[in-house]
Amino acid sequence: MSTPRGKMVNAFNPDSLSSLPPATRDAIARRARLLGPAYRLFYQDPVQVSRGQGTKLYDRDGNDYLDAYNNVVPLGHCHPRVVEAVTRQMQTLCTHTRYIQDGILDYAESLLPSFGGRIAAAGHMMFTCTGSEANDLAMRIAKHVTGRHGIICTAEAYHGNSDLTASFSPSLGDQSPLGTWVRRVPAPDSYHGDPATLGQRMAEAVTERAWELRRHGDGLAAFIADSLFSSDGIFATPEVLKPVAEAVRAAGGLFVADEVQSGFARSGERFWGFQRHGIDPDIVTMGKPMGNGYPVAGIAIIPEVIAEFGRDTRYFNTFGGNGVAMAAAQATLDTIRDEGVQDNVTRIGALLTEGLRSLAARFEAIGDVRGAGLYLGVEMIRDGAPDAAAAGRIVNDLRARRVLISATGPNANVLKIRPPLVFSEADADRLLSETEAVLRAL
Numbered sequence: 001m002s003t004p005r006g007k008m009v010n011a012f013n014p015d016s017l018s019s020l021p022p023a024t025r026d027a028i029a030r031r032a033r034l035l036g037p038a039y040r041l042f043y044q045d046p047v048q049v050s051r052g053q054g055t056k057l058y059d060r061d062g063n064d065y066l067d068a069y070n071n072v073v074p075l076g077h078c079h080p081r082v083v084e085a086v087t088r089q090m091q092t093l094c095t096h097t098r099y100i101q102d103g104i105l106d107y108a109e110s111l112l113p114s115f116g117g118r119i120a121a122a123g124h125m126m127f128t129c130t131g132s133e134a135n136d137l138a139m140r141i142a143k144h145v146t147g148r149h150g151i152i153c154t155a156e157a158y159h160g161n162s163d164l165t166a167s168f169s170p171s172l173g174d175q176s177p178l179g180t181w182v183r184r185v186p187a188p189d190s191y192h193g194d195p196a197t198l199g200q201r202m203a204e205a206v207t208e209r210a211w212e213l214r215r216h217g218d219g220l221a222a223f224i225a226d227s228l229f230s231s232d233g234i235f236a237t238p239e240v241l242k243p244v245a246e247a248v249r250a251a252g253g254l255f256v257a258d259e260v261q262s263g264f265a266r267s268g269e270r271f272w273g274f275q276r277h278g279i280d281p282d283i284v285t286m287g288k289p290m291g292n293g294y295p296v297a298g299i300a301i302i303p304e305v306i307a308e309f310g311r312d313t314r315y316f317n318t319f320g321g322n323g324v325a326m327a328a329a330q331a332t333l334d335t336i337r338d339e340g341v342q343d344n345v346t347r348i349g350a351l352l353t354e355g356l357r358s359l360a361a362r363f364e365a366i367g368d369v370r371g372a373g374l375y376l377g378v379e380m381i382r383d384g385a386p387d388a389a390a391a392g393r394i395v396n397d398l399r400a401r402r403v404l405i406s407a408t409g410p411n412a413n414v415l416k417i418r419p420p421l422v423f424s425e426a427d428a429d430r431l432l433s434e435t436e437a438v439l440r441a442l
């Protein structure tokens, strides 16, 4: 069952306002007055942050919080190389893509080979400011080239906040309408299903839904999936999407790999999440970690798919691909490569996984530990059933100990751990020892 009425996992519940210190209550009231009712805060005692450095956030009193949640800063908060690159470019020129500039071309040239397959061979890059815009653009192109408009996504996917992307983001809750042209398939749940048949079963579901779309006159334009299925509960069995990609192709649709969460070395093993599945997508969308906090996002695409769109219409995005965005993206990419960040992800990811598995062996409230690299899920259960209350308590108790994680999944019972990629051994030790203390008190 999905989280009811658009309720966000780990959102602050205003019913507990009276238990908070007066200063926090005032800040929350001010926020509500100025920003209105649609925004959500994390934690029952929301954190007031004033600065960040590396893997730490700091509040106004100078207390540090271990950040095991923010994947938008793969190099850690305020990485000096990105700060310097952005500052220098902002002082030089910040303008759009209708002039010839080297920065955007240099960046496309340095990123394209990383995709491998058809994109590396002859693909293109197009730039946006957010992951939502990237997915929106991917779908606009997919609909144009296929002449169809059906979309298949996973059961609890999140792909963005625009009207179109929200229409295939079921995790927004049952009050946020899905498109009538949208069909869902179950995510490859390795905890409840047999990992050996997950891919085949998912491919069969895709074939069935594609047929349904055809019967309704929509046809399949594209299948889209986050390669780590983060809002579905974090599932990381490799190769699962391979038979799915074949089913999508057989139905005449495009395969869109949403790498907003899983891209840029997050999984450790591979630079892109889809590469763990051995597939060659038609379109890859990316965002979040791309500029280490600066808003930059985009798509990589094979030439056959964009040719018609480029001929028949055009693309412009005032801020997408601007000089400062490209400077941030280039500095982020260069630093990931120069500082061996991907190796760190593999090493610390293995250490954290091992530590969490050893906790799972001692605490029966943990049903499963899974994930890849530094994207880990810990499924909380009670008598074999999902235990959202335990997950919520752990997240909030960790926050009280100044360690920041969150929870995810259709039952809100999977701890979501996805720190900056420069998480150190000492950070991992702190996260594990605080988690153990919280589990003991559960």
Ligand code: PMP
Pocket: 129, 130, 131, 132, 133, 135, 158, 159, 160, 161, 226, 258, 260, 261, 287, 288, 297
């Ligand atoms: N796709 C996925 C998988 C995401 O997790 C998100 C953001 N949480 C988006 C797309 C949308 O990105 P943005 O918030 O930058 O629009």
